[in-house]
Amino acid sequence: MLKKIWDKFMNREVISYLIFGVLTTLVNWVVYGMMVRNGIDYRIATAGAWVVSVLFAFIVNKIFVFQSYDLHFAFVIKEVVSFTACRAASGVMEMVLMVCMVSWLNMDEYVSKVLVSIVVVVVNYVFSKLFIFRKSEEKPL
Template sequence: MENIIKIYKKNKEIINYIIFGGFTTLVNFIVYFSFTNLLNIHYLIANIIAWIAAVLFAYVTNRLYVFEKVNIGFKFVFREMCLFFMSRLISGVAETAILFCMIDLFNFGENISKVVVAFVVVILNYIFSKVLVFKKY
């Protein structure tokens, strides 16, 4: 048990990022499928709403539990939130472009493409968050 705790403490940021990334994906799916299946909202509108919900959830959990930021000044948090949303928007555009290329240009299957792209986006989001949004000052 001590070894597990030692490994966790050494890799806490990455482990928490993976855990909360899974929760973020869950938030996205729950919102998306609730809007499309229960409320009969068009899938594109549901996807936008789900993306917003997931990004908000990701911002809060990344800030508090992954990168453990404690500065709560409005100006600082607003700047950080803007950077977070812009970086997620960039990775969202990258995700769409890579999916298009893999599926329509290179004829890879949709499922394998989505899985591959998800890994790329998770890594890209982590880099953006670590280097740009939640960097240590």
């Protein structure tokens, strides 16, 4: 039974999603670090790094993870808008969960960050799989 579960969840799509997720995080950190080192305020650097990393994540998720090759302008714009909105929503969710866990439940901030990050990764995958990059023959839930 565990093998069935493992085989269902450990496939090319999930593994590539995790790999590109790590790369997206690295892009975010590198852009943030470069901006801060060049005298840009950390708040602007955070926003800039988020924009660049979301753009990077969109491109690699579209092409390599979910293999969505439709490049018609209107279709790509729809995907970009959906992707960005979902990432913004999961960002708000991340902030709310962190405040709840750290401020209200008095949990360690690093333990909370790890737990919340796991939830956010799963939510972003589900958003991408079911609503953003779904194949035209697939129906949303």
